[in-house]
Amino acid sequence: MEFRSIRSGELQMWSELCREVFDKETGREHGDSFLRMAQNDPWKEQNSILVAVDESRIVSTVQIYCRTTMVGAQAIKTGCIGGVCTNPAYRGQGLTTRLLHNAIDIMREQDIPLSMLTSGIWSFYERSGWENVDWHWKIANFEVDDRVLEAFTVRPVRMEDMDAIKILYAKHSRRFNGPIVRDRDDYWSRNIQMENKPCWVAVDHNGDLIAYVWLYIRDEDQYSCVIEYGEAAPGGRILERMLNRICLAYGWKTCRLRAQSGVHFDFGAAETTTYPGIMYRLIDPIQLQDERIATTGQLIRYLNRHNKPDRSDFINWDHDNV
Template sequence: MDIDQPTDSSQRKGRGMEIRSVRPEELSEMIDLQCRVFRADGQLRYGQYIHGDSSYEYGQTRVVVVEGGRIAATLRIWDREMRIGATAVRMGGIGGVCTDPELRGRGYASALMGDAISWMRREGYLTSVLFSAISTRFYRNLGWGSVPMAGFRIRRVGRRAEPGNAEWGVSVFDETRDLAQVTALYEAHNLQRSGTLVRQRAYWDSAPARLRGILPSVVVRRGGDLGGYLHLDLGDDTAEVLEVGYDREEEGALVALVDHLLRVCEAKGLDEIAAVIPPQHPLAAAIEERGDGGDLELTGDSAMMMYPVDLKALFGALLPELQSRIDRAGGEGTPENGVSPVELCLRVGDQACALSVDDEGRLTLGDAVAETAEISLSAGMFWRVLMGESGWGELEPTLRAMGTGVSAEQSSLLTTLFRRREVIFWAPDHY
């Protein structure tokens, strides 16, 4: 793959360091640093992250360079589109954050994160996502907020149900036969789902995606029609479901996939099924109904963290969907049958965006002004309601307890805009 030469004009200097795009002649040193910090055998892998990704630009790799031209710290920004609700927005995925072990404790990582946000803002990204492998406090102090990812576990797995509809047959995924239909089904299955990425065909074909195992394990077919797919990671004791997709109008397809999963567990002596998928997902209920295991246990973590690169632009991208939520609530009216005219300003960290609904129920955005009532949210609260992990009504009592007043009209608008919905970030999309 040919990579354009860097044209980074965003170099930052100070405190004996320079923060900028990586240069072609520095790639080897940068990869060596990643291998020392993450995995000693990662030379080929990390090289493919660059040369096997058609979307890569040198500016996406940020480096801190200190005296002597030594790379002290680095990170990678992955150019992605993520759905917030049903709206796809440009997202910069931050990964590979590392500092030379000999140079830690000097503030390089914090400075690098600040530079990454500035670079993404200039490049037109609206939000950023990372998955913290360390204490989330470090990133919270930089303005990031956690989005809890729910999952489930079922122990003592067994089969009790008779096989499902025999017209659906499960087979090992075959790229030549199946990939085009899998990509189409993925988009249809996730079109309205917060947290999922838009996967263009180039993404499916890219070396980074293949290295992380983007392709499913098995598919289910009825004749020439593909009804679903399942992506499994089989351990010594656990079958982990990394991803599942199916035609929602074909319940038999999901049943066939679950029956296959239970047969695999039985054949390999696996005692547990686990997934970082909300327990409300139909997969969990199907496993409970088709299987003969223990109770479903809730799991999850807060490693997924988000940052509003450009808050007002983000709301601008979401405006059509937010307006549709108001329209469905009744538009013009009172809190009982719609949304009353109201103004408010949401503040998250050092950014703010004013929201206003007029007499006709039309939502507009603006800059913060002194006359507009301001509601300040922590980054964590903001992302939980924006993504749909929590509804506004669930978090408002906490705000009130913390001394943040919310009028009835404001509450009505925010409850209408921010309702709970299923949030999933599929495991194969990690970077």
């Protein structure tokens, strides 16, 4: 068995392994999404896809997505782990564990002090040093009040809004731990997809975009999930007023709204839930403001310090999940 980085000409073989494994495990077709993600990643590194090869056949893989994330109001270079899979015939041999340890070595060599991943099998990654941060969600029963007069216009997004959304994202995301720094236009154009995900914006009387919200909409039971949200000035009940207009556009009088705890709204949550599965591992010590973080456990405690079920300072947007 050979453990190494992927070579030129092997990308198609690698993507087919990912597609076959994830199609079977998730029950949905991924098509060429793994290939497109690898080709479109503006921060891709030559050795970021690690593979286990048996007689010229890729049988296991781990991918490192090089990113920068906000932690403690600082931009920290981060290695996001994704595309972890093994051919079923080769499982139980520790191939993925070996590749994960190789990924840690590579991140250390590249001065990447932090690693994160999302997974439903967190016990597996805990054995290699990743730990869960609390990921809080809330569900609210929103009732439309069509008597509310917005001090701004609410409408579907247009392509010409994207420059303003980029600026708003950069400003809003700095308030949280977790968001990825999107400082490249090609990341926005290739990875932040607008189709099939309704996006609405709020524009003030001066024509300035003051908020945006991406939603997953399920019309049959009037359910909506916030995929991403940003606002220029927090605390102005903008999301509540936007929802009034959005629900009316769909012909709804009520809405079952789901959002991460960091998305603030004033109409109260009916339920709160905490999920495991957002995991971090400290590769090397980092300095956050006046605190030196030397262990993964210390990092998790730092991230959870102001991370509460009702209102959190931790966000992981759906658009950035790898």
